[in-house]
Amino acid sequence: xxxxxxxxxxxxxxxxxxxxxxxxxxxxxxxxxxxxxxxxxxxxxxxxxxxxxxxxxxxxxxxxxxxxxxxxx
Numbered sequence: 673x674x675x676x677x678x679x680x681x682x683x684x685x686x687x688x689x690x691x692x693x694x695x696x697x698x699x700x701x702x703x704x705x706x707x708x709x710x711x712x713x714x715x716x717x718x719x720x721x722x723x724x725x726x727x728x729x730x731x732x733x734x735x736x737x738x739x740x741x742x743x744x745x
Contacts, residue, residue: 673705673706673709673725673726673727673729673730673733674729674730674732674733674736675729675733676702676705676733677702677706677729677730677733677734677737678733678736678737678741679698679702680698680699680701680702680703681733681734681737681741682737682741683698684697684698684699685697685698685699686698688701705726706726706727706730709723709726709727709730710723710727713727
């Protein structure tokens with residue numbers, strides 16, 4: 673998830689295909705996946721470990737972008 677967040681920050685309006693059919697900007701698709709992981713972590717659906725790992729990766733990717741690539745937080 674960290675790499676996808678990083679890609680979304682670098683090229684936010686690059687089109688991707690959701691389910692190989694629906695075109696949308698990367699930032700929207702990644703935002704939806706992060707929101708889904710947050711929902712799963714809060715509601716404890718089917719275990720909490722996978723969602724927590726994805727959320728941690730999203731936070732790490734966001735911090736890396738703002739601290740290393742842009743040089744500010």
